[in-house]
Amino acid sequence: MNPYVEAARPRTLPAAFAPVLVGTAAAATPIPEADPTRFVLALVVALSLQVAVNYANDWFDGVKGVDSAARTGPRRAVASGLVTAAGMRNATVAALGVAAVAGLVLAILVGPELLLVGALAIVAALGYSGGAKPYASLGLGELSVFVFFGLVATAGSAYVQDERLTLLPALAAIPIGLTSVALLVVNNLRDIPTDEAVGKRTLAVRLGEGHTRRLYQTLLVLSVLLVAPIAYVAGSWLPLLGLGALGTAGPAIQSAGRVPLGPGLVPVLERTAQTLVLFGGFLTIGLAMAG
Numbered sequence: 001m002n003p004y005v006e007a008a009r010p011r012t013l014p015a016a017f018a019p020v021l022v023g024t025a026a027a028a029t030p031i032p033e034a035d036p037t038r039f040v041l042a043l044v045v046a047l048s049l050q051v052a053v054n055y056a057n058d059w060f061d062g063v064k065g066v067d068s069a070a071r072t073g074p075r076r077a078v079a080s081g082l083v084t085a086a087g088m089r090n091a092t093v094a095a096l097g098v099a100a101v102a103g104l105v106l107a108i109l110v111g112p113e114l115l116l117v118g119a120l121a122i123v124a125a126l127g128y129s130g131g132a133k134p135y136a137s138l139g140l141g142e143l144s145v146f147v148f149f150g151l152v153a154t155a156g157s158a159y160v161q162d163e164r165l166t167l168l169p170a171l172a173a174i175p176i177g178l179t180s181v182a183l184l185v186v187n188n189l190r191d192i193p194t195d196e197a198v199g200k201r202t203l204a205v206r207l208g209e210g211h212t213r214r215l216y217q218t219l220l221v222l223s224v225l226l227v228a229p230i231a232y233v234a235g236s237w238l239p240l241l242g243l244g245a246l247g248t249a250g251p252a253i254q255s256a257g258r259v260p261l262g263p264g265l266v267p268v269l270e271r272t273a274q275t276l277v278l279f280g281g282f283l284t285i286g287l288a289m290a291g
Contacts, residue, residue, distance in 0.1 A: 003077045003082035003083050004055075004077070004083065004091055006074070006075075006077065006082075007054060007055055007058045007076070007077040007082075007083065007088065007091070008051045008054055008055065009054045009074060011269070011270065011273050012050065012054060012183065012273070013047065013050055013051075014183075014273050014276040014277045014280065015050055015145070015149050015180045015183060015276065016043075016046040016047040016049070016050035016051075016149070016153075017043070017046070017047070017277075017280065018176055018179075018180075018276050018277065018279070018280025018281075019046065019149060019150065019153035019154040019157060019173065019176045019177075019180075019280070020039070020042050020043045020046050020153060020154075020157045021157075021280055021281070021284040022154050022157075022169075022172050022173075022176055022280050022283050022284050022287065023042075023153065023154040023155060023156065023157025023158040023159075023169050023172070023173065024039050024042070024157050024158065024161060024284075025283070025284040025285075025287035025288040025291070026154070026158050026168045026169035026172045026234075026287045027157070027158035027161040027162050027166075027169060028158075028161075028162045028164075028166050028168075029161040029162050030291050031288045031291060034161050035160075035161060037109070038106065038109060038110070038160045038161060039157075039160075039161070041102045041103075041105055041106045041109075041160075042106065042156070042157045042160050044098065044099070044102040045099050045102045045103050045106065045118070045121075046149075046153050046157075048095050048096070048098040048099035048102065049095075049096075049099045049121055049122075049125055049148075050149070051095045052092055052095035052096045052099060052122075052125045053125045053128060055088055055091045055092040055095055056092045056125055056126055056128065056129060056130060057128060057129045057136075058076045058077050058078050058079075058083075058088055059078055059085060059088040059089050059091075059092055059129075060129035060130045060134065061076065061078075061079070061129055062076055062077070062078025062079045062085060062088065063078065063085050065198070066129075066195075066198050066200055092126075096122055096125065096126075099118070099121070099122070100118065100122065103115070103118035104118075106160055109160075110159070110160050110163060111163065114156075114160075117152060117156065120148075121148055121152065124144050124147075124148055128141060128144065136200070136202055137199075137200050137201045137202065138201070139201060139202060139203040139205075139206045140203075141184060141188075141202060141203065142181045142184055142185060142203050145177070145180050145181050145183075145184050146177040146178065146180070146181050147177075149176075149177065149180045150173050150174065150176050150177015150178065150180055150181070151170075151173045151174075151177055153173075153176075154169055154172055154173030154176050154177070155169045155170045155173045157169070167233055168230070168233050168234055168287075171226075171229060171230055171233055172230050172239075172283065172287065174226055175222070175223035175224075175226040175227065175230070175242075175279070175283075176223075176276075176279075176280060176283075178219045178220075178222055178223045178226075179219070179220065179223045179272070179275060179276045179279055180276065181219055182216055182219040182220050182223070182272055182275075183269070183272050183273060183276060185203070185204065185212060185215055185216045185219065186216050186252075186256060186265060186268050186269050186272050187269055188202045188203065188204035188205075188212070189204050189209070189212045189213065189216060189256070189261065189265060190261060190262060190263075190265040190266065190269065191204070192204050192205055192209060192212070192261055193261060193262070209261060213256055213257055216253075216256045217253045217256055217257060220249045220252065220253050220272075220275065221253065223245075223249075223279065224242075224243060224245065224246060224249060224279075227239060227240055227242040227243055227283070228240070230242070230283070230287075231286075231290075234286075234287060234290045234291075235290070236286075236289075236290035238285075238286040238287070238289045238290040239283055239286035239287055239290060240286065241282040241283065241285055241286035242279055242282045242283035242286060243282075244278060244279075244282040245275050245278040245279035245282060247278065248271045248272075248274045248275040248278055249271075249275045249279075251271060252268050252271035252272050252275060255267070255268045255271070256268050
């Protein structure tokens with residue numbers, strides 16, 4: 001596999017697609033009347049930012065020596081010597097550049113308020129692992145994911161269609177954000193021993209193994225339960241199609257409670273990504289049909 005494709009971590013990309021799909025479907029503007037240009041631009045922004053975050057983590061952690069041979073997750077391009085630090089830095093800048101250009105066009109079409117949101121998103125992408133005090137090591141990575149890949153990406157995708165904030169997409173953003181956070185939580189749960197060894201104080205390291213397992217399970221359970229109020233606000237039972245994600249969420253919740261730390265949690269990470277795909281897909285269909 002091309003090292004840059006590998007470093008983009010394709011399994012995490014559902015965190016970029018799902019909120020844009022759900023937000024667009026939850027917009028007050030019916031799907032047949034949705035602006036396809038704005039939809040595509042929102043998708044490009046979300047996807048580029050997700051790739052940029054993954055590249056930046058690879059770059060910063062590689063330079064700082066955080067990634068070691070004992071790491072159990074996917075190999076990192078810089079730490080393994082597949083890509084130079086300069087090459088990954090340039091890839092990060094390129095991904096952020098794509099997001100910035102697409103965001104600028106969206107701001108021209110929708111309004112200048114999007115420029116502030118975009119600037120904050122870029123700062124968040126770089127600050128996760130970069131700088132003297134990366135906020136991932138302060139235990140704030142999950143909060144950032146919830147805000148930017150949940151609330152902002154979902155409600156923002158509706159905003160670019162409606163040019164106003166409404167209740168339904170704001171409510172739909174919460175379970176999408178929680179499921180995206182669950183993806184990060186199980187990733188950091190797997191890496192507790194190696195992160196702790198190099199002084200990377202993620203939320204999982206701070207909470208400890210037991211509390212992190214319970215946090216992960218709680219996030220997925222809450223995500224599923226929130227389908228009910230979404231259906232109520234939508235005035236239709238169709239958003240309940242989101243419950244179809246239980247097919248992968250259930251096994252993931254069970255496995256997360258008993259699988260030992262390390263490589264054994266990789267299948268749980270995969271099921272979590274599948275849950276986000278299914279949840280986002282079913283909820284999108286339900287909201288689109290309800291509208």
